[in-house]
Amino acid sequence: MLLHVLLLLLPASAASPIQCYDDQGKPVDWFYLYKLPHLHHEPAQEGLKYLYMDAQSEGWDDGKTSINDSQSCVGRTVGPLYEGGDVGYILYNDQPPKQKDLGDASRTCGHTKGVVVFDKQQGFWLVHSTPHFPPPKAEGQFSYPSTGTTNGQNFICVTYPFERFQTIGEQLKINQPHIYDCSIPESLAAAVPAMAQLCKHNVDKWENVSASPANRSVSLLSLAGTEFISFAKGASFANDLYHSWVAPTLQSNLLVQFWRRSTGILPSDCSPSWEVLNVDLISPGQRVTFKTTEDHSKWAISPNGETSGGWVCVGDINRDEAEEKRGGGTVCRRDAVVWKAYRTAALECESCSGTVQACDKASR
Numbered sequence: 001m002l003l004h005v006l007l008l009l010l011p012a013s014a015a016s017p018i019q020c021y022d023d024q025g026k027p028v029d030w031f032y033l034y035k036l037p038h039l040h041h042e043p044a045q046e047g048l049k050y051l052y053m054d055a056q057s058e059g060w061d062d063g064k065t066s067i068n069d070s071q072s073c074v075g076r077t078v079g080p081l082y083e084g085g086d087v088g089y090i091l092y093n094d095q096p097p098k099q100k101d102l103g104d105a106s107r108t109c110g111h112t113k114g115v116v117v118f119d120k121q122q123g124f125w126l127v128h129s130t131p132h133f134p135p136p137k138a139e140g141q142f143s144y145p146s147t148g149t150t151n152g153q154n155f156i157c158v159t160y161p162f163e164r165f166q167t168i169g170e171q172l173k174i175n176q177p178h179i180y181d182c183s184i185p186e187s188l189a190a191a192v193p194a195m196a197q198l199c200k201h202n203v204d205k206w207e208n209v210s211a212s213p214a215n216r217s218v219s220l221l222s223l224a225g226t227e228f229i230s231f232a233k234g235a236s237f238a239n240d241l242y243h244s245w246v247a248p249t250l251q252s253n254l255l256v257q258f259w260r261r262s263t264g265i266l267p268s269d270c271s272p273s274w275e276v277l278n279v280d281l282i283s284p285g286q287r288v289t290f291k292t293t294e295d296h297s298k299w300a301i302s303p304n305g306e307t308s309g310g311w312v313c314v315g316d317i318n319r320d321e322a323e324e325k326r327g328g329g330t331v332c333r334r335d336a337v338v339w340k341a342y343r344t345a346a347l348e349c350e351s352c353s354g355t356v357q358a359c360d361k362a363s364r
C-alpha cells in the first residue's frame, strides 16, 4: 500500500524543469513571441519589448518585461540550461554568438536558428530568428544580444515529451544546422541517436554533407497533445520552401513575412497552384506598425481562416534565391486564435502584379 502511494507520488515530485515557461514562470505547452522592432521615434533602450501568446491568450498580450530579462518567458525557458543538470542540448545558429570565421559554412550551412533542451522526461524546441542568440552554456547565464534589438524577431517554443526528440533530431539533421554548442549525455544518447550524431560530428565544423532525404515533414505532438507540423529541408531541396512545398501540403495560399533586406528576393508567386504573397506592412496586435524591412521574422499564414482557423507557420527561411539552396524550415499548426493574431498583423502585401495593396485585396 505504502509502496503504491510512493509510486504514485514519484512522477509529480520528479517533474522536469525543462519546458516552455510564460513570463510568470508558469509551465506552458507552447508560446509564440513577437519581439517588436526598435522604431526610430522611441528612446534608445527600446527594441526589447515583445508580444506574447499561449493557450490562455485571446491574441497578442504585452510581454511583462524586457526580452533580455532572465524573468522573461525566453529567459525563464532557456535559463535552466545554464544551471547544470544532466540535460541534452543543441544550440544552433547560422550566425553564432561569437562570430567565428565559418568560412564557406556561413553561406552554405542551414539558414536555421534554434535551441533544443531536454532531459529523460521532456524538453522544449525553441525555433527563432535572432542572430547571435543564445549564449553558449559556458557563458553561465542567459542573455539577449544587443544586435537583436533593432529588428522584429519571432520565437515559437513547444514543450515535447522525451520520445519526440529523436524525430526532432532527424528534422534538424535535414536542416544542416550550424551547431556552436551541444551536449548529449551518455544516459540519453541511445534513445536520441540523431541528436547524438549531430552533436558528435558538427560542432563548429559544419560539414557540407548532402542531407537525405532533401526534405521531410512530420507531425509532432506536444506534451499536452497539440499537433505541430515540422517542415525541414536541406540544401539539395533547391526550391522556395513556401510555394513549392508548404502551400501545396497545407492546401492553402500563404502570406509570408520574411527579411527583405537581402539580394535575390523572390517576388510574390501567383503561378499555379497556390498563391504565395510577400507581406509588406505589419502591425501585430495593432500596437505599432512597421515595414517588413524592419522585421527579421519569418512567418507564414493562410490569408483566410475565419471559419475553421487558418494555418500559422514560424521558422527560419526567407524567400530569396540563396536560401532555396540552404537548409531550414518552419513549424506550422492550425489554430483559430493564433491564426487571427498573425493574420490581423499582416496589413499590406505585394500583389501578384508587384504593387503594394491591402493584403485582402492583393490576391489574384
Ligand SMILES: *[C@@H]1O[C@H](CO)[C@@H](O)[C@H](O)[C@H]1NC(C)=O
Pocket: 045, 048, 066, 068, 069, 070, 146
Ligand atoms: C537589457 O538591455 C538594456 C538596454 O541595453 C539594459 O539597460 C539592461 O540592463 C539589460 N537588462 C539585462 C537584464 O541585461
Ligand SMILES: *[C@@H]1O[C@H](CO)[C@@H](O)[C@H](O)[C@H]1NC(C)=O
Pocket: 104, 105, 108, 208, 210, 235, 236, 325
Ligand atoms: C555545399 O553544397 C551545396 C549544395 O549541395 C553546394 O551548392 C555548395 O557549393 C557546397 N559548398 C561547399 C563549400 O562545398
Ligand SMILES: *[C@@H]1O[C@H](CO)[C@@H](O)[C@H](O)[C@H]1NC(C)=O
Pocket: 213, 215, 216, 217, 239, 244, 245
Ligand atoms: C518534399 O517536397 C516535395 C515538394 O517539393 C513534396 O512533394 C514531397 O512530398 C516532400 N517530401 C517529403 C518526404 O515530405
